Amino acid sequence: MAREDDPVELGVQLLARLEDAELSLPDVIDRIETVSTHPETTRAILETAERRGHIRRDGETVTPVSGRFLSFDSEVISRKGDFECRRCGASISTGYFMQLEAGEHGPFGSSCIRKVTGRE
Known part of the structure; x- marks a missing residue:
């Protein structure tokens, strides 16, 4: 389990739970900026999420692949x-x-x- 103050892990988990079919890179960065606006952290979140298989990147298009959405009832x-x-x-x-x-x-x-x- 990650430390609660780890912005990379928090950002990766956020991207892993997206419900969008696909997003532009600026839209993904908009979401990441709710965690951190630091460019190195943003890059680390994107790279880690892609490496773990939570997203696929093709140029300026990002596709969430986990299919594990955030439950508004419990999460x-x-x-x-x-x-x-x-x-x-x-x-x-x-x-x-x-x-x-x-x-x-x-x-x-x-x-x-x-x-x-x-x-x-």
């Missing part, structure tokens, strides 16, 4: 509070958090959690 929890969305930076009163093996990832607003997971 996404919501909390009331005063939060800032990790994706868009908006102030939110309900935060949605992904429960991944590498740790909790969030908070996200209601539309951003769907975007990050590939439900929208």
Whole structure:
């Protein structure tokens, strides 16, 4: 099990759970930037996810291949509070958090959690 403060492992687990059929590389980076905006970390997340077989890359196209989607019933929890969305930076009163093996990832607003997971 990875340490909870390991951004590479958290990012890899995020990419392993995407529901999109395929994404552009900028869309994948948009999701990775919810974990880290550091270029070396972004590259490490992409390379590790590809090496482990979670994604396939063909130029600017990324295809998730795991087929193991995040369950909104058991792996996404919501909390009331005063939060800032990790994706868009908006102030939110309900935060949605992904429960991944590498740790909790969030908070996200209601539309951003769907975007990050590939439900929208």
